[in-house]
Amino acid sequence: MTTLSAQTTRAWISLLSVSQTLLQGIEIELKERGLPKLSWYDALLEIEKAGAEGIRPYELKERLLLPQYGTSRLLDRLTKAGLITREDVAGDGRGQVIRLTSKGLETRRAIWPIYAEMLVKSVQQSLSEPELNELVRLLGKLANTKK
Numbered sequence: 001m002t003t004l005s006a007q008t009t010r011a012w013i014s015l016l017s018v019s020q021t022l023l024q025g026i027e028i029e030l031k032e033r034g035l036p037k038l039s040w041y042d043a044l045l046e047i048e049k050a051g052a053e054g055i056r057p058y059e060l061k062e063r064l065l066l067p068q069y070g071t072s073r074l075l076d077r078l079t080k081a082g083l084i085t086r087e088d089v090a091g092d093g094r095g096q097v098i099r100l101t102s103k104g105l106e107t108r109r110a111i112w113p114i115y116a117e118m119l120v121k122s123v124q125q126s127l128s129e130p131e132l133n134e135l136v137r138l139l140g141k142l143a144n145t146k147k
Helices: 006-032 038-053 057-064 068-080 102-124 129-143
Strands: 084-089 092-100
Touching (some): 006 038, 006 102, 038 057, 038 068, 038 092, 057 068, 057 092, 068 084
Antiparallel strands (some): 084 092
């Protein structure tokens, strides 16, 4: 059995804690400005990237790393808010294509400046350029760790 070091545990707790704190800060700022949650931004951005052809729900699920039920609920909320359209695919009885509405594009564009401002305040102003480079390098090592 592999022994877990105290330093590894501290690093893990710090990583999760900082991530949660930064995300909560962004969510609070968005809410205070009357904008939807960050998960909406992520979905709207991916749908926008898909272009005029749109995106299938299963593709969006893979890009957002959400479970199927989470993606379905999110799409239901975005549709109800008038930010996306869901259109049936001809010849595919269960298939749909998701496209951004003009309101969805406006919403995504309204969220970005607040998101970017919070990244500057919480990350960019806290770390020097060399520290940011080192953080990217270290997180890249974790991201490439074999499962």
